[in-house]
Amino acid sequence: MSTCNEMEGRLNDYVDGTLSEAEAQSVEAHLGSCPACRRAEGELRALIAGAEALPKALVPERDLWPGVVGRIQGEARSGTVRRPFTQTIRRRVLPFAAAVAVTVAALYAVAVWRTPGYVKAEADFMRTRAQLLAAIEARGERLSPGTAQTVQANLRVIDDAVQEIRAAIEDDPDNPRLVRMLMATRQKELDLLVAVVRTPQPIGAAP
Amino acid sequence: MRLLRFGFMVALVGTVTVGAWAYTEVEEGCDVAPSGGVLIKNIAGSINVQAWDRDRVEVKARLGAGVKRLDFDCTPRRTEIEVVVPHWFRRHIESHLEVFVPRMGDLEVEAVSADVHVENVAGTLKLEAVSGDVTVVGGAEWINAKAVSGDVTLNGDAKYFDVRATSGHVAIAGNADELDVETASGDIEINGSFGAVKIEAISGDVEIAGSVSDLIIETVSGDISAARVLKTAAAESVSGEVRLTADRLTDGDFATISGRIECDTGLAEQAELEIESVSGAVALTLPQDLAATFSISSFTGSIRNDFGPQAQRVDQHGPGSELEFTLGDGAAQVDVETHSGNIRIRSR
Numbered sequence: 001m002s003t004c005n006e007m008e009g010r011l012n013d014y015v016d017g018t019l020s021e022a023e024a025q026s027v028e029a030h031l032g033s034c035p036a037c038r039r040a041e042g043e044l045r046a047l048i049a050g051a052e053a054l055p056k057a058l059v060p061e062r063d064l065w066p067g068v069v070g071r072i073q074g075e076a077r078s079g080t081v082r083r084p085f086t087q088t089i090r091r092r093v094l095p096f097a098a099a100v101a102v103t104v105a106a107l108y109a110v111a112v113w114r115t116p117g118y119v120k121a122e123a124d125f126m127r128t129r130a131q132l133l134a135a136i137e138a139r140g141e142r143l144s145p146g147t148a149q150t151v152q153a154n155l156r157v158i159d160d161a162v163q164e165i166r167a168a169i170e171d172d173p174d175n176p177r178l179v180r181m182l183m184a185t186r187q188k189e190l191d192l193l194v195a196v197v198r199t200p201q202p203i204g205a206a207p
Numbered sequence: 208m209r210l211l212r213f214g215f216m217v218a219l220v221g222t223v224t225v226g227a228w229a230y231t232e233v234e235e236g237c238d239v240a241p242s243g244g245v246l247i248k249n250i251a252g253s254i255n256v257q258a259w260d261r262d263r264v265e266v267k268a269r270l271g272a273g274v275k276r277l278d279f280d281c282t283p284r285r286t287e288i289e290v291v292v293p294h295w296f297r298r299h300i301e302s303h304l305e306v307f308v309p310r311m312g313d314l315e316v317e318a319v320s321a322d323v324h325v326e327n328v329a330g331t332l333k334l335e336a337v338s339g340d341v342t343v344v345g346g347a348e349w350i351n352a353k354a355v356s357g358d359v360t361l362n363g364d365a366k367y368f369d370v371r372a373t374s375g376h377v378a379i380a381g382n383a384d385e386l387d388v389e390t391a392s393g394d395i396e397i398n399g400s401f402g403a404v405k406i407e408a409i410s411g412d413v414e415i416a417g418s419v420s421d422l423i424i425e426t427v428s429g430d431i432s433a434a435r436v437l438k439t440a441a442a443e444s445v446s447g448e449v450r451l452t453a454d455r456l457t458d459g460d461f462a463t464i465s466g467r468i469e470c471d472t473g474l475a476e477q478a479e480l481e482i483e484s485v486s487g488a489v490a491l492t493l494p495q496d497l498a499a500t501f502s503i504s505s506f507t508g509s510i511r512n513d514f515g516p517q518a519q520r521v522d523q524h525g526p527g528s529e530l531e532f533t534l535g536d537g538a539a540q541v542d543v544e545t546h547s548g549n550i551r552i553r554s555r
């Protein structure tokens with residue numbers, strides 16, 4: 001039977017339905033006897049349902065990325081207590097981010113057929129991006145130098161690609177393929193940020 | 208007297224030092240069912256698992272100083288082996304495990320800073336390490352391997368390989384019906400014969416030697432090279448280069464923003480090949496006796512065609528070139544579109 005510590009890593013997969021039968025039974029056995037973990041499961045399911053009904057939103061008022069860049073570059077934060085990856089982040093952020101990414105991917109499919117709608121879809125991508133960056137910032141620990149470097153370099157590649165596609169759309173605004181490529185590139189950015197949120201970074205581990 | 212006291216102190220310090228690094232040797236074993244499962248957990252050191260033809264699990268452990276105990280929990284259907292260290296102990300205490308398991312059993316290994324090495328276990332393998340390397344030698348039913356910063360090396364055949372790595376190098380040599388690999392910055396090398404292959408990479412380069420029946424690859428900045436695709440291929444890259452050689456594609460779908468796409472392939476009857484790029488160049492090499500309908504266009508890039516017909520301006524006063532022509536009965540369909548990338552259609 002699973003323990004509460006083991007549930008931290010397994011609850012997400014259990015709610016997603018990706019555990020093996022034996023693992024799911026082990027989780028269910030624990031949930032049957034642990035009110036705290038049962039509560040956490042309920043919260044997780046409610047979060048996913050809420051994320052799937054997200055309203056449209058405007059582009060965020062401020063860009064959170066500079067703060068994250070500062071952390072990636074290893075700026076000291078005085079008074080910051082290093083904490084391990086909290087259960088709250090794992091339980092709430094990962095399924096939330098995945099569900100939002102799926103929602104936004106559906107929006108991109110609509111954008112393909114309604115070209116002006118891509119502007120709205122991009123706004124939703126930007127909102128999801130901001131939430132994921134906030135989740136990374138909320139981890140409260142530095143990324144390893146190697147990981148930070150990889151993430152930074154690839155986000156720059158994606159930013160350059162988005163600018164390139166936007167310029168192409170300005171030249172050729174009636175081209176639905178360009179809109180589709182823009183949305184696909186935005187989706188890659190979200191996939192990268194979700195991968196960062198998922199990556200375990202044990203303190204002291206080699207980069 | 209002073210010399211004696213000094214000698215005594217040296218001996219005392221030496222004993223304490225040696226004692227601090229001394230290992231405790233522990234051996235355990237039990238009889239199990241031939242296909243019984245084994246779970247092994249070790250935080251630091253190494254885990255070495257060998258298959259044998261006995262219905263028995265045995266472990267020889269060298270436990271580092273500070274280890275609380277080795278848990279060995281054995282039933283006929285399942286054995287669990289765990290190195291237990293005090294949770295308050297900050298530094299890594301290395302322990303080294305040599306485990307012998309029935310050949311046809313299932314194996315699960317969880318390691319943090321320990322290397323994992325598995326040989327000839329033929330059941331299902333589920334192996335996880337954070338900063339240790341994961342190495343598998345010999346075929347298995349199904350292999351699931353995860354490493355964060357360690358390398359993953361698989362040598363053998365399986366029905367299904369599932370590999371998740373972050374920064375470590377992934378090397379797979381063998382044959383499988385299905386291969387699924389995800390990595391962030393580590394490079395991937397694949398050699399062998401595979402049915403369906405799916406790869407997601409961020410900046411690592413992907414090199415596939417050997418043959419793949421159906422290939423799906425997504426990367427951001429890594430380069431992709433596939434030597435022999437048999438049936439279908441889909442490749443997406445942001446800035447990485449895509450180089451692919453295929454026999455006779457039935458379906459091809461390639462997209463890039465600024466990376467270069469090079470594809471050398473035959474096309475099956477009724478095949479559909481679609482290539483799109485923003486600024487990346489496209490070089491497509493096709494057999495001279497191909498039967499296909501071509502639709503090629505570029506907003507500002509050039510179009511060169513070895514098969515004869517040349518591109519025309521869409522509008523005398525504006526940008527855009529297009530080229531449409533048919534070879535043979537036009538059974539297959541080839542669509543190539545770029546925004547500013549140059550297009551070259553070659554014949555061989």
